[in-house]
Amino acid sequence: MPIGVILARHLKRFEGPSGSTWFKLHRACQSIALLFGTIGFATGLYMGNHPGIHNTPHRCVGITLMTLAFVQVCVAFFLRPKKDRKYRIWWNIFHFLVGYTTIVLAIWNVFKGFDILEGNIMWKISYACVIGCLVIIGLSLEVATWIRWLWNKKSKELGV
Numbered sequence: 001m002p003i004g005v006i007l008a009r010h011l012k013r014f015e016g017p018s019g020s021t022w023f024k025l026h027r028a029c030q031s032i033a034l035l036f037g038t039i040g041f042a043t044g045l046y047m048g049n050h051p052g053i054h055n056t057p058h059r060c061v062g063i064t065l066m067t068l069a070f071v072q073v074c075v076a077f078f079l080r081p082k083k084d085r086k087y088r089i090w091w092n093i094f095h096f097l098v099g100y101t102t103i104v105l106a107i108w109n110v111f112k113g114f115d116i117l118e119g120n121i122m123w124k125i126s127y128a129c130v131i132g133c134l135v136i137i138g139l140s141l142e143v144a145t146w147i148r149w150l151w152n153k154k155s156k157e158l159g160v
Contacts (some may be wrong), residue, residue: 001103002134004029008140034069035107041066055116061109068102107131 004026011022044062047052076095082087114124 001030001033001099002028002131002138004033004132004140005099005103006138009138010145013145030073034073037065037069039156055112058112058116061105061112065102065105065109068098068105072098072102 007022007029008026011025014022022116023127027083041062044059048059072095075091075098079091110127
């Protein structure tokens with residue numbers, strides 16, 4: 001999911017003749033994330049129906065995540081207004097909030113799942129490194145975007 005967000009946020013500025021490459025990549029990444037999330041959810045349901053491992057917070061967050069994910073998909077496919085509509089800003093805010101909430105909850109739930117399974121600490125460290133790298137990439141691109149925006153604004157003010 002974070003890769004799809006990074007692509008949507010930062011490739012949009014480099015739209016070429018094909019127009020919506022960033023959107024296709026965003027949708028592909030989010031679809032893959034939804035597929036993996038669904039597989040994880042189904043695995044959790046299967047494991048939860050057997051004696052042994054039960055964790056109510058992890059299960060509740062998993063159900064919440066699947067609900068948020070499917071709401072996000074339905075709203076994106078069926079309720080997305082055209083760019084020129086005045087209420088598009090509200091749709092954008094909703095999409096942003098639901099998307100980032102889903103990502104944060106998913107990351108937390110994966111770490112909770114590692115704790116529940118009491119697996120090898122290397123899985124947890126590896127996952128933390130991947131998430132950390134994505135955060136660094138996202139923040140670096142965000143800083144670069146703001147610097148570029150400020151530079152362009154200053155250039156326009158100076159008439160350069």
